[in-house]
Amino acid sequence: MATIKDIAELADVSPATVSRVLNYDPDLSVGIETKQKIFKAAEELNYTKHKKNIKSAKAKILFVQWYDEAEELEDIYYLSIRLGIEKKAEELGLELIKRSLEEVEQAGADGILALGKFTKEQADFLFELNPNLLFVDFDALALGYNSLVIDFHQSMSSVFEYLTQHGHQKIGMIAGEEYTTGSQEPLEDRRLTIFREMLTQKKIVNDNYILKAPFTVIGGYEVMKQFLLEYPTDFPSAFFASSDALAIGALKAIHEAGLKVPEDISVIGFNDISVAKYVSPPLTTIKIHTEWMGELAVETLLSIIHGRAPVARKVTIATELIERASTR
Numbered sequence: 001m002a003t004i005k006d007i008a009e010l011a012d013v014s015p016a017t018v019s020r021v022l023n024y025d026p027d028l029s030v031g032i033e034t035k036q037k038i039f040k041a042a043e044e045l046n047y048t049k050h051k052k053n054i055k056s057a058k059a060k061i062l063f064v065q066w067y068d069e070a071e072e073l074e075d076i077y078y079l080s081i082r083l084g085i086e087k088k089a090e091e092l093g094l095e096l097i098k099r100s101l102e103e104v105e106q107a108g109a110d111g112i113l114a115l116g117k118f119t120k121e122q123a124d125f126l127f128e129l130n131p132n133l134l135f136v137d138f139d140a141l142a143l144g145y146n147s148l149v150i151d152f153h154q155s156m157s158s159v160f161e162y163l164t165q166h167g168h169q170k171i172g173m174i175a176g177e178e179y180t181t182g183s184q185e186p187l188e189d190r191r192l193t194i195f196r197e198m199l200t201q202k203k204i205v206n207d208n209y210i211l212k213a214p215f216t217v218i219g220g221y222e223v224m225k226q227f228l229l230e231y232p233t234d235f236p237s238a239f240f241a242s243s244d245a246l247a248i249g250a251l252k253a254i255h256e257a258g259l260k261v262p263e264d265i266s267v268i269g270f271n272d273i274s275v276a277k278y279v280s281p282p283l284t285t286i287k288i289h290t291e292w293m294g295e296l297a298v299e300t301l302l303s304i305i306h307g308r309a310p311v312a313r314k315v316t317i318a319t320e321l322i323e324r325a326s327t328r
Contacts (some may be wrong), residue, residue, distance in 0.1 A: 001277060002045035010041040018042075022278045024217040024248060032070055039076050042274040043083050043291070059305055060095040061298070062109035064126065066116020066181060068100065074216040075245035077271045077290065081115060081136065084294020092298065101181050104129065111305045113297055114138070117187050119180045134301045136293070141314040146304055148297050148315045155286050155319045156194040159268055162321055163238050164202070166328070168266065171199060172209030172236035174220055174246045191242045191270065209236050213246060220249025228257040235265060238327070244269035244276045244285055251279060251326070266327040281325035288319050 004022075008015040013034060020028040021038045063085065065078075072079040089096040097109060101122060111132035118126070118135065123143050127133050134146045141147050163171055175192035179185060192210070199205035211227055213219035220241060228235065241247035247269030254265055261267055261281055269276060272287035300315055 002042070004278070006045055007038060007041045010045065011037040013038060019278075022275045023280075024252075024275075026218075032073065035073050036069065039073060039079060039274075040083065042278075043076070043080050046274040046291075058093055058095075059110040059302060060097065060108065061089065061301065062104070062112045062130070063096050063098045064101055064104055064112060064114045065098065066101070066114075066118070075243055075271075076273050076275065077243065077245075077288075078115060078137075080271075080273060080290035081294045081297075084291035085113060085115070085136075085298055086294075087291070088295040088298040092302075094298070111301045113301055115297075117178065117180055119183055119185055122180070122182070132301065132305045134297060134304060136297045139314065141312055144312050146300070146312050146314070148293070148300055148317070150288055151316045151318050152190045152194055155270070156191055156198065158319070158321045159240050159286060160195065160198045162323075162327075163240070163266075163268070166266075168236075168238040169204050170206070170209070170236040170238075171204065172206075172211065172239040174211045174213060174223060174239060174241040174250060176215040176242040176246060177212050177219075178215055189242055191240075195240065206236075208234075209239075213249075215243045215245055217245045217249040217252075220246035221253045222249070224250040224253035225256065228253060228259070232257070235259075237264075238266040238268070240268045240270075242270050244271045244273045244283060247283055247285070247326075248275070248279050251281075251283075261326050262328040268321075268327060272322055276322075277324065284324045284327040285322055286319045287322045289317070293317060 004015045004018050008018045018038055021035055067078050112126055112130050113134055114126055115136045117138050120143055123140050123145055136148050139147050139149045173195055175189045178187050211223045213223035241250055247267050250267055254261055269283045269285035272285045276283040276285050
C-alpha cells in the first residue's frame with residue numbers, strides 16, 4: 001500500500017496536507033488544483049494495469065463526463081474511473097476528446113463514452129450524434145443503448161451476508177441522493193431498493209434506520225449527526241453507506257457523538273476509493289475495480305466501433321468485499 005509520504009512526494013506537497021485532504025478535514029483551506037493533485041496521486045499509486053492485446057484503429061473517442069472537476073473531488077469514484085479511461089486511451093494511442101454534456105457537439109468521433117447518469121432525452125441526443133455509444137455506470141439497456149454497470153445484486157448480497165453472519169440484526173443504511181444534469185430529475189439508488197428488500201425478507205427492516213443524503217462526505221456527516229441527535233441510544237449496530245464518501249462523513253459524526261467504530265457501530269462503505277484505507281479506522285467497503293472499469297469501458301467501446309452488433313449489450317461487472325477495521 002502506498003504511504004502518505006509516497007503520495008506527498010508524487011503530489012509535491014507536505015505529508016500533513018495529504019493526510020488532511022484524504023481525511024476531508026473541513027478546516028483545511030487548499031485550492032481545487034492542490035486537492036486534484038493529491039487525489040490523482042493517491043489513485044495513480046493505487047493503480048494496477050490490466051493490459052490486454054487488442055488492436056485499435058487509433059480511434060477518436062468523445063468522452064462525455066457527468067461531473068465537473070469540483071464535483072469529482074466530493075466523491076472521487078468518478079475521478080478513478082476517468083483516470084482508468086484516460087490511461088487506457090493513452091496506452092492504445094487513442095485520441096480522447098473530453099467534453100461536458102453542455103459542451104457536446106459533433107466532433108467527428110468514432111464513438112462516445114458517456115460516464116455518469118443521464119435522462120432519456122440526453123441519452124437519445126448522444127445516440128443521434130453517434131450510434132457507437134457506451135454508457136458507463138448508467139444502465140441504459142432499457143432505452144436500447146450499450147451499458148457497462150456494477151452488479152448491485154451481487155454487491156448488496158455480499159454486504160447483507162457479511163453483516164448477518166457476524167450477528168448484526170439492527171442494520172441501517174445511508175442511501176445516496178443524486179439528480180440528472182440540467183433537468184435535475186431524481187435518480188433511484190438501486191442499492192437502497194435491493195437492500196430494503198433483503199431486510200424486509202428477514203423481517204429486520206426499520207425505516208428509522210434508513211437515511212438519505214447527497215453522495216458527499218458532508219452529506220454523510222450531516223445526516224448521521226442528525227440521526228444520532230434524534231436517536232442517541234436507539235441506533236443500529238451496523239450502517240451500510242452507498243459510497244465511501246458517505247461512510248467517511250458518517251465516521252466523523254459517530255466519533256463526535258462519543259461513540260466508537262466498530263465497537264458501537266460498524267460501518268461499511270461502497271467503491272473502495274483510494275482514500276478508504278487512510279481514514280480512521282480504515283474502512284470496510286465494497287471494492288469496485290474502478291481503474292479496470294475505465295479500461296474495460298474503452299475496450300468495450302472499441303469492440304462496438306469495430307464490430308456492428310444487431311442489438312445493444314449490457315456488460316455487468318462484479319465487486320468484492322474488502323474487510324478492514326471499521327466493522328466487527
